[in-house]
Every structure is written in structure tokens, then in C-alpha cells.
Amino acid sequence: NSKVIQTPRYLVKGQGQKAKMRCIPEKGHPVVFWYQQNKNNEFKFLINFQNQEVLQQIDMTEKRFSAECPSNSPCSLEIQSSEAGDSALYLCASSPTGEQYFGPGTRLTVL
Amino acid sequence: GDSVTQTEGLVTLTEGLPVMLNCTYQTIYSNPFLFWYVHYLNESPRLLLKSSTDNKRTEHQGFHATLHKSSSSFHLQKSSAQLSDSALYYCALSMNTGGADRLTFGKGTQLIIQP
Numbered sequence: 129n130s131k132v133i134q135t136p137r138y139l140v141k142g143q144g145q146k147a148k149m150r151c152i153p154e155k156g157h158p159v160v161f162w163y164q165q166n167k168n169n170e171f172k173f174l175i176n177f178q179n180q181e182v183l184q185q186i187d188m189t190e191k192r193f194s195a196e197c198p199s200n201s202p203c204s205l206e207i208q209s210s211e212a213g214d215s216a217l218y219l220c221a222s223s224p225t226g227e228q229y230f231g232p233g234t235r236l237t238v239l
Numbered sequence: 240g241d242s243v244t245q246t247e248g249l250v251t252l253t254e255g256l257p258v259m260l261n262c263t264y265q266t267i268y269s270n271p272f273l274f275w276y277v278h279y280l281n282e283s284p285r286l287l288l289k290s291s292t293d294n295k296r297t298e299h300q301g302f303h304a305t306l307h308k309s310s311s312s313f314h315l316q317k318s319s320a321q322l323s324d325s326a327l328y329y330c331a332l333s334m335n336t337g338g339a340d341r342l343t344f345g346k347g348t349q350l351i352i353q354p
Contacts, residue, residue: 130283171344230283
């Protein structure tokens with residue numbers, strides 16, 4: 129069973145508001161991933177980190193999304209100005225050197 | 240870029256019948272890693288199977304799949320469906336299983352098992 133912790137489980141924001149979610153990866157897992165699962169249940173990779181450094185990320189041209197994974201603190205994903213289209217399940221996963229283990233997700237609803 | 244295709248969005252079966260969920264992929268990498276994840280409602284997606292070895296059957300919890308590089312396929316099978324198998328199933332691809340590469344997911348197949 130996965131030990132990835134995500135908070136909060138549910139997040140409701142108005143359009144234009146900031147939305148921040150957190151992830152604590154499994155102990156000993158150096159790589160952390162963020163995915164977005166949309167209303168059609170499709171997964172979209174957002175960003176990943178290894179030991180606090182960004183490895184890969186999509187082209188967040190709108191610059192509304194930011195993420196970080198500081199040492200000794202939870203990883204976080206923040207949307208600076210939420211839009212209705214951001215409503216989705218945001219999943220965090222961590223990996224030792226193999227498969228990825230997912231948390232339960234943060235379900236964001238933007239009204 | 241990489242892509243994964245799951246042709247069935249919804250599969251409805253009667254308990255006890257065999258299950259086969261299709262997965263094909265496209266990638267430029269000669270040694271991709273393929274995964275099946277199962278996602279139950281309100282739970283974390285969970286790894287079901289993984290493989291990177293051509294033509295070798297991998298099994299777990301009654302499910303099995305064989306990676307066929309010649310046809311770029313990694314179909315999920317089970318001989319007899321159970322009610323508890325009802326869930327979303329995702330096929331996914333990674334460049335390596337070193338842990339650092341992103342997963343490219345298919346669109347998922349909703350499996351519903353009826354009594």
C-alpha cells in the first residue's frame with residue numbers, strides 16, 4: 129500500500145483564487161511526480177523532482193502553476209489564479225528507483 | 240512523443256467470464272517499460288503489473304500480461320472476472336524504470352463486472 133500523503137483531500141476555490149496542495153512522498157523515495165487527472169479520467173503529467181531539483185515539466189506557458197519540493201518539507205503544487213478548467217484530481221506519486229506509488233489525490237473544484 | 244492507446248473506454252462483463260483489456264503503444268525507445276495501474280474510486284492508483292522483457296508473461300493477483308515489442312502491445316488479461324475487479328484500468332509507458340521518468344498513460348478503461 130502506498131504511503132504517499134496528500135493534503136487536503138478536497139479543495140474548493142473561486143475563479144482567480146490561489147489553490148495550494150501538498151504531498152509528502154514515501155520515506156526514501158527521491159523522485160516526486162505531479163499528475164492531473166481530468167473529468168474524463170485522463171492523466172496529464174505536470175512536473176517531477178529529484179532531490180528538490182526539477183527533472184521534467186510540461187510547458188506551463190500560462191505560468192499559473194508552480195511547484196517545489198524543498199528538503200525536510202512537503203512538496204507543493206500551487207495554482208496562482210484558478211480557472212474552471214483547473215478542476216481536476218491532482219495526484220502526487222513518488223518513486224524509489226522503480227515504479228511510481230501514488231497518493232489519494234487532491235480534488236480541486238473551481239467554482 | 241510517446242503515446243499509449245487503450246481502445247475500449249468501457250468494458251462490461253459478467254462475473255466469471257475472461258477479461259482482456261487492450262493496450263498498444265508508440266515510442267522511439269527500444270526498451271520501454273510498460274505498466275498496468277488499477278484505480279478504484281476514492282483510492283490511490285495502484286500498480287498491478289509491469290514489464291520490460293519482450294515475450295515474457297508477468298502475473299499478479301490473477302491478472303497477466305505479456306509485452307510484445309513486435310506488435311507494441313501489452314494487453315491485460317484475467318481468466319475469470321470477479322465483482323471486485325470493477326475499476327478503472329490504465330496502461331502506461333515509461334522510458335525506464337530507474338524511477339525518474341514520467342509515465343505516459345492511456346485514456347483508461349472502465350471495467351464493470353456484473354453478477
